[in-house]
Amino acid sequence: MLFKSLLVVGTASASCLHGLYRRSEGEVEIPHFGYEDTFGPLNWAALAPENEACKAGKNQSPINIDSTVSLATEKPILDIPQQAVEFENLNTTIEVVVNGTTTFGGNQFSLAQFHIHTPSEHRINREYFPLEVHMVHKGVGHLPNKANTPTADPTQIVVLALMFEMCTQSSDPLIASIAPHLDAITEPGSRTPIETGIDFSGVLAVIESSNIFQYTGSLTTPPCSEGVTFLAVETPLKINVPDYNAIKKIVKYNSRLSQNTLGNDNIIAVAAASGGATAPNNETVVEEATPVEGAPVAGSTVVISEISGSPVAEPMVGLVQRGMRFRS
Missing domain, CATH: 3.10.200.10 (Alpha carbonic anhydrase)
Incomplete structure (x- = not known):
C-alpha cells in the first residue's frame, strides 16, 4: 500500500493525496474510484x-x-x-x-x-x-x-x-x-x-x-x-x-x-x-406535456385516488390546469 493511514482525511485512496504519506517501494497503488x-x-x-x-x-x-x-x-x-x-x-x-x-x-x-x-x-x-x-x-x-x-x-x-x-x-x-x-x-x-x-x-x-x-x-x-x-x-x-x-x-x-x-x-x-430541475430564481420548471389521447383537458376536474402508485386516505377532487402531465 502506498499509504496505510491518512492522519486527518480518512483512509481512502486519492490521487490528490497520493505520495503525501507513507509510500512503498513496490507496485503503484491503483485508487478505488474512477470517472465512469x-x-x-x-x-x-x-x-x-x-x-x-x-x-x-x-x-x-x-x-x-x-x-x-x-x-x-x-x-x-x-x-x-x-x-x-x-x-x-x-x-x-x-x-x-x-x-x-x-x-x-x-x-x-x-x-x-x-x-x-x-x-x-x-x-x-x-x-x-x-x-x-x-x-x-x-x-x-x-x-x-x-x-x-x-x-x-x-x-x-x-x-x-x-x-x-x-x-x-x-x-x-x-x-x-x-x-x-x-x-x-x-x-x-x-x-x-x-x-x-x-x-x-x-x-x-x-x-x-x-x-x-x-x-x-x-x-x-x-x-x-x-x-x-x-x-x-x-x-x-x-x-x-x-x-x-x-x-x-x-x-x-x-x-x-x-x-x-x-x-x-x-x-x-x-x-x-429537488427531484427535478429548478430555475435560477428557484421557481419550479414545468415542462409542457404532449397531449395524450383520452387524458383530461385543461378546465376539467379529476378525482385523485392515488399519488405515485400509493392510495391516498381520502380521494381528492382537482382542477386540471394547463401544463399538467398525466401518465397511465
Missing part, C-alpha cells in the same frame, strides 16, 4: 464511508473561479532542487513524485507530487482549459518565531493549480520534461524514473507574473476532504498539440464536475432533494 459509471464522481460517496464529504460537503472543489474568489495577498515561494524523480500511472491520473519546499502565509509546505487532469477541473470566469496540473503539498511547520520553535502542522494541504492552454510552439518546460517518458507509463500501475528531473522554470516565472486566486475547498478526488487551500494561477502555461494528445491518450478524462458556490449545499445533495 458507478465509479464516477456522482457515486464516489457510495464507494467508501470516509467519502461522505463527496456528497455532503459544502466547500467542495473544483469551482468556477470568478470575482467572488479573492486574490492571494502574497506569492508562494517555491524551492525545488534538481533531482531524479519517479513518473507513475495511477490509472486515475499520471503523476510525478518530487520533493521541494514552498513557503506561503507564514508556513512551509513540502511538495509531494504533481499530477494532471484533462480537461481542467477549475474554470476561470467560466472558461475551462485543456489541462490542469495540481502541485500537492502538506504542511511541515510554521516559520521559526522569536523563540525559534517551529510548530509542526502536517494536517494542512495546499494545492497549487496550474492551467494550460494549447499552442503551436514548444510546450512549457514542465510538460517538455515528462513528454519523452510517456511511452514508459502507458499501462496503469507502471512507473519509470526521470533521471534528469523536471524543469520548473516556466512555473516559477508564471507564479511571479500572474494573479493567483486563493480559496479554501476540498480534495477533488475521494475522500473529498475539506480545508484544502487552493492557489490557482490565472495565467495559463503552454502545451503543444502533440504533447497534449500524448497525455490525454493515457489520462483519458479525469475531471470532477464543477461544484456549488462555496458555502452552499453540496450540488449532489441539491439534485437529490
Whole structure:
C-alpha cells in the first residue's frame, strides 16, 4: 500500500493525496474510484464511508473561479532542487513524485507530487482549459518565531493549480520534461524514473507574473476532504498539440464536475432533494406535456385516488390546469 493511514482525511485512496504519506517501494497503488459509471464522481460517496464529504460537503472543489474568489495577498515561494524523480500511472491520473519546499502565509509546505487532469477541473470566469496540473503539498511547520520553535502542522494541504492552454510552439518546460517518458507509463500501475528531473522554470516565472486566486475547498478526488487551500494561477502555461494528445491518450478524462458556490449545499445533495430541475430564481420548471389521447383537458376536474402508485386516505377532487402531465 502506498499509504496505510491518512492522519486527518480518512483512509481512502486519492490521487490528490497520493505520495503525501507513507509510500512503498513496490507496485503503484491503483485508487478505488474512477470517472465512469458507478465509479464516477456522482457515486464516489457510495464507494467508501470516509467519502461522505463527496456528497455532503459544502466547500467542495473544483469551482468556477470568478470575482467572488479573492486574490492571494502574497506569492508562494517555491524551492525545488534538481533531482531524479519517479513518473507513475495511477490509472486515475499520471503523476510525478518530487520533493521541494514552498513557503506561503507564514508556513512551509513540502511538495509531494504533481499530477494532471484533462480537461481542467477549475474554470476561470467560466472558461475551462485543456489541462490542469495540481502541485500537492502538506504542511511541515510554521516559520521559526522569536523563540525559534517551529510548530509542526502536517494536517494542512495546499494545492497549487496550474492551467494550460494549447499552442503551436514548444510546450512549457514542465510538460517538455515528462513528454519523452510517456511511452514508459502507458499501462496503469507502471512507473519509470526521470533521471534528469523536471524543469520548473516556466512555473516559477508564471507564479511571479500572474494573479493567483486563493480559496479554501476540498480534495477533488475521494475522500473529498475539506480545508484544502487552493492557489490557482490565472495565467495559463503552454502545451503543444502533440504533447497534449500524448497525455490525454493515457489520462483519458479525469475531471470532477464543477461544484456549488462555496458555502452552499453540496450540488449532489441539491439534485437529490429537488427531484427535478429548478430555475435560477428557484421557481419550479414545468415542462409542457404532449397531449395524450383520452387524458383530461385543461378546465376539467379529476378525482385523485392515488399519488405515485400509493392510495391516498381520502380521494381528492382537482382542477386540471394547463401544463399538467398525466401518465397511465
